Amino acid sequence: MSSSSVFSPAATASSRVLSFSQIRILVLASLGGALEFYDFVIFAFLAKLIALHFFPASQAAWLRQTEAFGLFGAGYLARPLGGIIMAHFGDIAGRKKVFTFSVLLMALPTLMMGLLPGYETLGPGAPLILLLLRMAQGAAIGGEAPGGWVFVAEHAPPGRVGLATGLLTGGLTGGILLGSLVILALNAVLSPTAVSDWGWRLPFIIGGIFGIGAMILRRWLDETPVFREMHQRAETASSLPAAILLRDHRFSILCSVLTTWTLTAAIVVLILMMPPLMQSLHHIPPSETMLASLVATLCLTVSVVSVSALTDSISLSVMSLVCGPLLAVGAFTLYSLPAQFPHSLPVWAGLAGLCCGFVGLVPVGMLRAFPPMVRFSGVSLAYNIAYALFGGLTPAIISAITPYTPLAPAFYVTLAAVAGCAGLWLMNNHRQRQMPSEALPV
Numbered sequence: 001m002s003s004s005s006v007f008s009p010a011a012t013a014s015s016r017v018l019s020f021s022q023i024r025i026l027v028l029a030s031l032g033g034a035l036e037f038y039d040f041v042i043f044a045f046l047a048k049l050i051a052l053h054f055f056p057a058s059q060a061a062w063l064r065q066t067e068a069f070g071l072f073g074a075g076y077l078a079r080p081l082g083g084i085i086m087a088h089f090g091d092i093a094g095r096k097k098v099f100t101f102s103v104l105l106m107a108l109p110t111l112m113m114g115l116l117p118g119y120e121t122l123g124p125g126a127p128l129i130l131l132l133l134r135m136a137q138g139a140a141i142g143g144e145a146p147g148g149w150v151f152v153a154e155h156a157p158p159g160r161v162g163l164a165t166g167l168l169t170g171g172l173t174g175g176i177l178l179g180s181l182v183i184l185a186l187n188a189v190l191s192p193t194a195v196s197d198w199g200w201r202l203p204f205i206i207g208g209i210f211g212i213g214a215m216i217l218r219r220w221l222d223e224t225p226v227f228r229e230m231h232q233r234a235e236t237a238s239s240l241p242a243a244i245l246l247r248d249h250r251f252s253i254l255c256s257v258l259t260t261w262t263l264t265a266a267i268v269v270l271i272l273m274m275p276p277l278m279q280s281l282h283h284i285p286p287s288e289t290m291l292a293s294l295v296a297t298l299c300l301t302v303s304v305v306s307v308s309a310l311t312d313s314i315s316l317s318v319m320s321l322v323c324g325p326l327l328a329v330g331a332f333t334l335y336s337l338p339a340q341f342p343h344s345l346p347v348w349a350g351l352a353g354l355c356c357g358f359v360g361l362v363p364v365g366m367l368r369a370f371p372p373m374v375r376f377s378g379v380s381l382a383y384n385i386a387y388a389l390f391g392g393l394t395p396a397i398i399s400a401i402t403p404y405t406p407l408a409p410a411f412y413v414t415l416a417a418v419a420g421c422a423g424l425w426l427m428n429n430h431r432q433r434q435m436p437s438e439a440l441p442v
Contacts, residue, residue, distance in 0.1 A: 021222075022155055022156065022157065022164075025151075025152065025155050025221055025222075026152055026164055026167050026168070028214070028217050028218055028221060029099075029148050029151060029152050029168050029171070029218075029221075030167055030168055030170065030171025030174075031171065031214055031217075032103045032144075032148075032171075032211075032214040032215075032217075032218055033144060033145070033148050033168055033171040033172045033175065034171040034172065034174045034175035034178055035103070035106075035107075035175060035178075035207060035210055035211050035214050036102070036103060036106045036140060036141060036144045036172075036175065036211070037141070037144075037172050037173070037174075037175025037176055037179075038175040038176075038178045038179045038182070038207055039106050039107070039110040039137065039175075039204075039207040039208070039211060040075065040106070040137055040138075040141050040175075041175070041176050041179045042179045042182065042183065042203045042204065042207065043071075043072050043075070043113075043134065043137075044069075044072050044272075045179060045180070045183045045203075046183070046200050046203065047065060047068040047069055047072060048065055048068070049195070049196055049200040050068045050071075050130075050200070051064035051065045051067065051068035052064065052196065053118035053119065053126075053200075054068070054118055054119050054126045054127045054130050055067050055068070055119055055127060056119060057119075067127070071127070071130055071131055071134050072134070074131055074134050074135055074138065075134045075135065075137050075138030075141070076138060076387065076388055076391050077135070077138065077388060078134075078135040078136070078137075078138030078139045078142065079138045079139070079141055079142035079384045079387060079388050080142060080381075080384040080385055080388045081139065081142070082105075082138060082139020082140065082141075082142035082143055082384075083139075083142030083143050083146060083380040083381070083383070083384035084142075084242060084377070084380060084381060084384065085139075085143075086098045086101070086102060086139075086142065086143030086147065086380070087143065087146060087147070087241070087376045087377040087379070087380035087381070088240070088241055088242065088377060090143075090147055090150070090376035090377070090380075091241045091373065091374055091375070091376045091377050092241070094223050094227055095147065095150055095151045095154065095223060095224050095227050095376065096151070096218075096221055096222070096223045096224070098143060098147055098376075099147045099148065099151050099218060099221070100215060100218040100219055100221070101143075102140050102143040102144045102147055103140070103144070103211055103214050103215045103218060104211075104212070104215040105136055105137075105139060105140035105143075106136075106137055106140035106141065106144070106211055107207070107208050107209075107210075107211025107212045107214070107215060108136075108208065108211075108212070109133035109134070109136040109137050109140075109208075110137065110204050110207045110208040110211060111204065111205060111207075111208025111209065111211075111212070112133055112208070113130065113133055113204045113208075114201040114202070114203075114204030114205035114207075114208060115201070115205070116129060116130065116133070142380065142384045143380065144172075145172060145363075145383065146376060146379040146380035146383050146384070147376065147380070148168045148171075148172070149165055149168060149169075149363040149366070149367060149379060150224075150367065150375055150376045150379060151221075151224060152164040152165060152167070152168045153165055153367050154224035154225065154226040154227065154372075155222075155224050155225070159312050160312060161312065161364070161367070162308045162309050162310065162311035162312040162364055163305075163308065163309040163312060165308050165360075165363050165364050165367065166304055166305040166306070166307070166308025166309050166360050167305055167308075168363075169304045169305070169308060169359065169360055169363055170301045170302075170304055170305040173267075173297060173300050173301045173304060173359075174301050176271070176272075176297050177294065177297040177298055177301065179203070180290070180293060180294050180297065181294070182203050182206070183203065184290070186199055186200075186202060186203060226372050227372075241373070241374040241376075241377035241378075242377055242381065244373070244374050244377075245370075245374050245377055245378050245381060249369075249370060249374070249378060251426075251427075251430060252369040252370060252378065252382075252427060252430070253378065253381060253382050254423075255365075255369065255423040255424070255426050255427035255430070256365070256366045256369055256378070256379070256382030256383070256386070256423070256427065257382050257385060257386040257423075258386075258419045258420055258422065258423030258424075259361070259362045259365055259366070259420045259423045259424050259427070260362060260366075260382060260383050260386035260387060260390070261386055261390045261416050261419055261420060262324075262327070262358055262359075262362065262416045262417055262419065262420025262421075262423075263358070263359050263362045263386075263420075264386065264387055264390040264391050264394060264416075265390070265394060265412060265413045265416035265417070266300075266327060266356045266358060266359050266413065266416075267300075267356075267359065268390075268391060268394045268395065269331070269394065269398060269409045269412060269413050270296065270330065270331060270334060270352045270353070270356060270409075270413065271293065271296050271297055271300060271353070271356075273394075273395060273398060273409070274289070274292065274293060274296065274334065274349060274352075275289035275290060275292070275293050276289075277335075277398075277402070277409060278292070278338060278345060281335075281338075281339075281402070281406050282338050282339055282342050282406075283342075284338065284342055284345055288343070288345055288346070289345065291345075291346050292345040292346045292348075292349035292350075293349065295346045295349050295350040295353065296349035296350060296352055296353035297353065298350075298353065299349075299350045299351075299352075299353030299354045299356075300353040300354075300356045300359070302353075302354070303353060303354050303355070303356050303357040303359075303360065304356070304357060304359045304360035305360065306357065306360070307319065307323060307357035307358070307359075307360035307361060308360035308361070308363070308364055311360075311361065311364045316361065316364060316365060316368070316424065316428045317424070317425050317428050317429070319361055320358070320361055320420070320421045320424040320425055320428075321421065321425075323357045323358040323360075323361060324358055324417045324418065324420060324421035325417070326355045326357065326358070327355050327356060327357075327358045327413060327414075327417045328410070328413065328414040328417050329355055330351060330352035330353075330354070330355025330356065331352065331355075331409065331410040331413035331414060331417075332407065332410040332414075333348055333351055333352060333355075334348050334349060334351070334352040334410070335406060335407055335409050335410045336406075336407060336410070339406070358417065358420060361424060362420070362424075363379070365423075365424045365427055365428060366378070366379045366382060366383065367379065368427075368428065369427050369430075390416075394412070397412065398412060
C-alpha cells in the first residue's frame with residue numbers, strides 16, 4: 001500500500017469491506033475517544049460541586065463557581081500546545097504511540113481528580129493541583145481527536161475513510177452523551193447530600209479506571225500502514241513538521257481553521273450552551289433543557305456518522321453546500337420556535353442536532369488537505385488553534401449579543417456556517433489541483 005492509497009478512489013468491492021481487524025481498530029478508537037470526551041465534560045457538569053470543595057468557604061458562591069469554570073477553561077488553553085507536541089511525535093515516531101499516550105494522559109488526571117483532597121485538607125494547593133490536572137486533560141484532548149482521525153483514516157480501506165472518520169467523530173460526541181447520562185444516573189441513585197459530599201467523585205473515578213483500560217487495549221493496535229511505509233521509505237518529516245506546514249501549507253491551515261470554527265459553533269451554541277440559554281430566554285425548566293440536550297447530542301452523533309459516510313461516494317463540495325444551509329436552518333429553528341412551543345423543546349433540539357451534519361465533514365476535509373508526512377500535525381494545528389480561539393470566544397460573544405435579539409445565537413451559527421462552507425470548498429478544490437493523487441474521491 002502506497003502512502004497515498006488510503007485516499008485513493010480506486011478500490012475493488014472486496015477492498016471496501018471492513019475486515020475484523022479494521023472493525024476492532026474502529027471500536028477501540030471510538031471507545032477511547034468517547035471516554036476522553038466524557039472525562040473532559042464531566043468537569044463542567046460538576047463545576048458547582050467542585051467549587052464547594054476546592055475553594056475557600058469564605059468566598060461568595062458566585063466567585064467560587066466562576067473560579068471553577070476558570071479551571072474548566074484552562075483545559076481549552078492547553079489544547080493547542082498539547083496537540084502540537086503530540087502531533088509532532090505522531091508524524092516523527094508513529095501514530096500508535098501518541099494515540100495510546102493521549103488516553104493515558106487523560107485517564108490519570110481524571111482518576112486523580114476523583115481522589116484529590118479538597119481545600120480543607122490541602123489549602124491553596126488544592127486548586128493549584130486541580131489546575132495542573134485540568135491542563136493535562138486539555139493537552140490530552142488536543143492530541144486525541146486529531147490523532148484518532150488520522151489513525152482510523154490511515155487504517156481504513158479505500159472508499160471507507162469517510163465512514164471510519166465518522167464513527168470516530170460519533171464516538172467523540174457520544175462521550176458528551178455518556179457524561180450527561182452518568183450525571184443523571186448519579187443524581188437518581190444518590191441523595192443530593194451524598195452527591196455533594198462524596199458522590200461527585202464517582203464519575204471521575206469511573207472515567208479514570210475505564211480510561212486506563214482503554215489505554216491497555218490500545219497497546220494491541222497496529223501502527224497505520226501509511227506511517228509504516230513512510231518509515232520504510234524514509235519519507236517521514238526530516239525537519240519540524242510545524243515548520244513544513246507554515247512554509248508549504250498555510251492555505252490549508254487557514255481553510256481548516258474556518259471549517260473548525262463551524263464545528264465549534266455547532267457544538268458550543270446548539271448543544272452545550274442551549275440549556276442555559278433556553279432557561280434564560282424562554283424560562284424553560286432545567287429538567288426539560290437537560291432532556292433536550294440529551295436528544296440533541298444523540299441526534300448529533302447519528303448525523304455526523306451518516307454525513308461522514310456519505311463523503312465516500314458524494315463530492316465533499318456538494319455535501320458542504322447541503323450541510324451548511326441545513327446547519328443554519330437548525331439554528332434558527334432551535335432559537336425561534338421554542339418561544340411559540342416551549343414544551344416541544346426536545347423536538348426542536350433533536351432537529352438541530354440532525355442539522356449538525358457539517359461537523360462530520362470537517363475532519364474529512366482536513367485529512368484530505370495535508371499530505372501524510374505532516375497530516376497529524378496539520379490537522380492538530382488547525383483544529384486546536386481554532387478550538388482554543390473560537391471555543392473560548394464563542395460563549396462570550398453569544399452572551400454579549402443575545403440581549404439585543406434572542407436569535408443572536410442563530411445568526412452567529414449562520415455566519416460560521418458560511419465561513420465553513422467557503423473554507424471547505426476552497427480547501428477541497430485547492431487540494432485537487434495540487435495533489436489529486438492523494439485526495440479522497442470527490
